[in-house]
Amino acid sequence: MQRTLIIDTPKNIGKKVTLAGWVNVRRDHGKIIFIDLRDRTGIIQVVFAPNKKNPEFQKLAETLRSEYVAQIIGAINERPKNMINEKIPTGKVELLAEELVILNSAQSLPIDLNAEHLDMGLETLLDMRPLTLKHSKARAIFKAQAEIVKTFYEFFSKNGFMEIQAPKIVPEATEGGSEVFSIEYFESKAYLAQSPQFYKQIMVGVFERVFTIGNVYRAEPHDTTRHLNEYTSLDFEMGFIKDHTDLMKIITEWLKFLVEQLSANCHDELDAYGVPLPKILDDIPAISFPEAKKIARKISGKETDDLDLEPEEERILSGYAAKELNSEFLFVTHYPAKKRPWYTMPDDADPKYTKSFDLLFRGVEIATGGQRIHNYEQLVQSIKSKGINPDKFKFYLMAFQYGMPPEGGAGFGLERLTAKFLGLANVKEATLFPRDMKRIDLLLHKEKIIKEEKK
Amino acid sequence: MQRTLIIDTPKNIGKKVTLAGWVNVRRDHGKIIFIDLRDRTGIIQVVFAPNKKNPEFQKLAETLRSEYVAQIIGAINERPKNMINEKIPTGKVELLAEELVILNSAQSLPIDLNAEHLDMGLETLLDMRPLTLKHSKARAIFKAQAEIVKTFYEFFSKNGFMEIQAPKIVPEATEGGSEVFSIEYFESKAYLAQSPQFYKQIMVGVFERVFTIGNVYRAEPHDTTRHLNEYTSLDFEMGFIKDHTDLMKIITEWLKFLVEQLSANCHDELDAYGVPLPKILDDIPAISFPEAKKIARKISGKETDDLDLEPEEERILSGYAAKELNSEFLFVTHYPAKKRPWYTMPDDADPKYTKSFDLLFRGVEIATGGQRIHNYEQLVQSIKSKGINPDKFKFYLMAFQYGMPPEGGAGFGLERLTAKFLGLANVKEATLFPRDMKRIDLLLHKEKIIKEEKK
Numbered sequence: 001m002q003r004t005l006i007i008d009t010p011k012n013i014g015k016k017v018t019l020a021g022w023v024n025v026r027r028d029h030g031k032i033i034f035i036d037l038r039d040r041t042g043i044i045q046v047v048f049a050p051n052k053k054n055p056e057f058q059k060l061a062e063t064l065r066s067e068y069v070a071q072i073i074g075a076i077n078e079r080p081k082n083m084i085n086e087k088i089p090t091g092k093v094e095l096l097a098e099e100l101v102i103l104n105s106a107q108s109l110p111i112d113l114n115a116e117h118l119d120m121g122l123e124t125l126l127d128m129r130p131l132t133l134k135h136s137k138a139r140a141i142f143k144a145q146a147e148i149v150k151t152f153y154e155f156f157s158k159n160g161f162m163e164i165q166a167p168k169i170v171p172e173a174t175e176g177g178s179e180v181f182s183i184e185y186f187e188s189k190a191y192l193a194q195s196p197q198f199y200k201q202i203m204v205g206v207f208e209r210v211f212t213i214g215n216v217y218r219a220e221p222h223d224t225t226r227h228l229n230e231y232t233s234l235d236f237e238m239g240f241i242k243d244h245t246d247l248m249k250i251i252t253e254w255l256k257f258l259v260e261q262l263s264a265n266c267h268d269e270l271d272a273y274g275v276p277l278p279k280i281l282d283d284i285p286a287i288s289f290p291e292a293k294k295i296a297r298k299i300s301g302k303e304t305d306d307l308d309l310e311p312e313e314e315r316i317l318s319g320y321a322a323k324e325l326n327s328e329f330l331f332v333t334h335y336p337a338k339k340r341p342w343y344t345m346p347d348d349a350d351p352k353y354t355k356s357f358d359l360l361f362r363g364v365e366i367a368t369g370g371q372r373i374h375n376y377e378q379l380v381q382s383i384k385s386k387g388i389n390p391d392k393f394k395f396y397l398m399a400f401q402y403g404m405p406p407e408g409g410a411g412f413g414l415e416r417l418t419a420k421f422l423g424l425a426n427v428k429e430a431t432l433f434p435r436d437m438k439r440i441d442l443l444l445h446k447e448k449i450i451k452e453e454k455k
Numbered sequence: 456m457q458r459t460l461i462i463d464t465p466k467n468i469g470k471k472v473t474l475a476g477w478v479n480v481r482r483d484h485g486k487i488i489f490i491d492l493r494d495r496t497g498i499i500q501v502v503f504a505p506n507k508k509n510p511e512f513q514k515l516a517e518t519l520r521s522e523y524v525a526q527i528i529g530a531i532n533e534r535p536k537n538m539i540n541e542k543i544p545t546g547k548v549e550l551l552a553e554e555l556v557i558l559n560s561a562q563s564l565p566i567d568l569n570a571e572h573l574d575m576g577l578e579t580l581l582d583m584r585p586l587t588l589k590h591s592k593a594r595a596i597f598k599a600q601a602e603i604v605k606t607f608y609e610f611f612s613k614n615g616f617m618e619i620q621a622p623k624i625v626p627e628a629t630e631g632g633s634e635v636f637s638i639e640y641f642e643s644k645a646y647l648a649q650s651p652q653f654y655k656q657i658m659v660g661v662f663e664r665v666f667t668i669g670n671v672y673r674a675e676p677h678d679t680t681r682h683l684n685e686y687t688s689l690d691f692e693m694g695f696i697k698d699h700t701d702l703m704k705i706i707t708e709w710l711k712f713l714v715e716q717l718s719a720n721c722h723d724e725l726d727a728y729g730v731p732l733p734k735i736l737d738d739i740p741a742i743s744f745p746e747a748k749k750i751a752r753k754i755s756g757k758e759t760d761d762l763d764l765e766p767e768e769e770r771i772l773s774g775y776a777a778k779e780l781n782s783e784f785l786f787v788t789h790y791p792a793k794k795r796p797w798y799t800m801p802d803d804a805d806p807k808y809t810k811s812f813d814l815l816f817r818g819v820e821i822a823t824g825g826q827r828i829h830n831y832e833q834l835v836q837s838i839k840s841k842g843i844n845p846d847k848f849k850f851y852l853m854a855f856q857y858g859m860p861p862e863g864g865a866g867f868g869l870e871r872l873t874a875k876f877l878g879l880a881n882v883k884e885a886t887l888f889p890r891d892m893k894r895i896d897l898l899l900h901k902e903k904i905i906k907e908e909k910k
Contacts, residue, residue: 040663067858106858130854146618163601167888171895208495333588395896403522403561435623440626441850
């Protein structure tokens with residue numbers, strides 16, 4: 001008999017169905033056994049009443065434990081009015097079990113998956129990731145994350161962007177610097193891409209508008225709540241722009257669509273975290289870097305580096321935008337040319353600054369973007385001005401020799417975005433299998449780390 | 456004035472519009488200059504007639520060369536009946552230019568982008584990839600490829616699969632063997648994932664049905680028409696299956712949807728290659744490995760390895776299926792356990808064989824899949840039977856300790872699939888930026904390679 005999904009049980013009252021899923025919990029009440037059965041669509045109560053024709057049936061049901069996998073045939077009944085569970089969509093029905101097949105057993109759980117929260121430290125949570133991901137609040141995170149990716153995919157497809165596959169093995173460190181992982185590539189050395197930057201720009205010369213979703217790598221030796229060594233970047237790049245403000249406009253449109261879709265499709269997931277969705281203004285406020293710096297300094301009272309924003313300043317500016325500008329999103333534009341990559345378009349009014357931006361949301365930078373230099377000679381000059389030999393980028397530069405329109409783009413960190421939408425304290429909670437200095441799935445040098453901690 | 460896309464010009468007859476794009480070609484007829492302007496949506500003829508008010512205008516138009524990027528304001532006119540170009544959707548209109556802004560220039564092209572084919576060897580084609588990708592036949596490949604990815608995304612989303620982000624930095628070589636790239640990971644060694652296998656299986660324990668699209672890595676030192684060292688894998692994995700035939704069913708449904716969508720949305724792209732779309736039977740023929748081996752041997756007359764199919768045998772079987780079974784797709788099932796990874800479910804009837812399959816299409820394997828072992832003890836035994844210490848896979852095995860349903864899945868090679876749909880001779884043609892032993896964008900050791908070839 002074909003499987004019925006739990007979400008469809010209320011449509012099958014009085015009918016015999018086959019359900020399959022995991023045992024959430026078992027409760028014995030005298031001779032009657034109750035279990036909550038869970039599948040990908042919902043939870044339903046299953047009743048095992050004594051069965052005279054088959055006395056083994058009850059004994060088998062007694063062996064069920066949390067996370068056992070079972071297939072159960074039975075009839076869907078309405079529950080008495082005073083027994084309806086209003087909290088779940090299938091709360092007004094139950095399954096009266098007639099046949100039970102145990103598809104797989106489970107060892108006894110070291111944690112309570114039915115607790116409202118998993119009360120454990122992040123490292124322990126990650127040590128047991130294949131188990132802790134089953135908790136409803138962990139599942140909520142990754143359902144919301146899948147929704148973010150889906151809206152990105154849909155929105156940019158609808159707006160004429162072509163999806164592309166960008167390579168991750170690259171011959172040079174894209175953004176410069178030492179924070180890049182190296183690979184033994186046959187007889188050569190290669191690197192893991194820090195972004196799809198060069199390839200998405202090349203593809204603007206081909207398709208005008210492109211987007212790409214994929215992993216990027218940063219070998220930063222930082223263990224913070226904001227950093228990951230491997231993360232998913234949502235990237236787009238578009239030709240025929242006036243300047244960076246065209247990019248800010250399309251980002252605003254996507255964010256509106258995203259919030260709309262999250263509200264429609266992830267209601268329960270957002271509810272579990274109790275964090276309200278942000279309001280997206282028609283014009284997300286934008287302040288220039290020098291202005292932002294002034295505001296941050298005034299609030300913090302601290303003199304900081306003139307070329308970039310400190311993490312604390314990003315938090316301050318986010319708070320300022322929420323309070324004074326009525327927006328949880330804030331564009332900071334015109335970053336200093338010294339701190340931006342050599343492909344960034346300088347500002348006409350003052351070439352010490354650039355036509356670039358960061359997007360801040362709830363205290364962190366969730367996107368970086370800007371207009372790029374599209375003129376071949378200007379680009380070669382810009383590379384040289386950083387003391388780099390342009391021959392290193394011969395392949396990339398070819399795209400600019402044969403007609404590149406004025407263009408730009410941006411990249412979003414998927415995990416940061418997810419974490420901020422749900423109010424998670426650490427970006428690693430919004431990463432299925434986070435990689436950091438100490439961990440790839442499990443700790444890399446457990447003995448060594450324990451020893452160091454003891455010192 | 457807002458930009459009008461070329462595809463929308465026939466709706467704007469008599470109106471003044473702004474177009475922007477690339478110069479495909481310029482033709483001078485006496486005092487009148489014609490160019491074909493191309494944007495992401497189409498091509499239109501632009502007419503520059505002498506302009507008395509602005510004599511410079513004509514001189515500027517004369518400087519236009521192929522791949523120059525231009526913005527042109529003018530009026531959309533209907534072309535005389537005898538001048539209509541039936542081959543393109545905008546062939547019945549033209550733009551009478553009034554204003555011209557050159558947004559970027561281009562160097563003179565070393566190839567003719569307007570030729571029907573680019574008549575050059577694959578290595579030269581790849582050396583100039585940022586330029587050669589602009590050819591309409593190259594663009595056709597990657598438009599079709601984006602469509603394949605899109606249908607995969609849509610089909611599996613619609614069928615209750617959750618999209619996940621699988622990590623690519625892994626602590627062990629997934630499929631075993633030495634053909635894996637290693638990374639310097641801080642003070643450790645790590646590897647590039649050969650597939651998202653472990654992670655998609657873990658996630659079946661969480662979400663029941665998942666899919667993931669991403670790069671995978673094979674350090675195979677082969678330079679063939681079928682191999683890539685970095686490719687895109689379309690992966691799905693699902694719980695609560697009866698056996699591998701459930702997977703074959705859902706693959707068949709996806710392929711039907713894919714062919715339908717390609718037919719609807721990539722008509723011109725397929726036409727350019729003149730390769731008809733395959734017909735997907737309601738039941739794609741499936742033959743067991745021993746049977747397939749018998750057929751291949753009978754046709755080839757060659758005795759080959761008993762444990763796997765040779766590339767030549769895959770070609771023979773594909774031809775056989777097309778001719779005798781009326782299907783360009785063929786499932787070969789029940790591969791020998793010795794040649795399949797340790798997580799593969801053995802066949803009940805004869806455990807020397809497995810509940811696995813390859814999918815052949817037009818001569819090559821485009822997908823591999825099967826049911827996996829879901830019982831923890833059986834899985835540990837299977838690892839041990841290969842002489843491997845199960846402690847290596849402690850993290851992965853955790854998913855099987857806490858209730859894994861009967862499950863399985865498959866992975867498709869995106870580039871192979873694309874190449875076979877369009878009839879391309881080499882999978883590298885269906886890869887935007889292919890990585891092979893000798894090449895990452897450009898050749899890695901040009902001098903060395905030239906020297907070796909001279910020897």
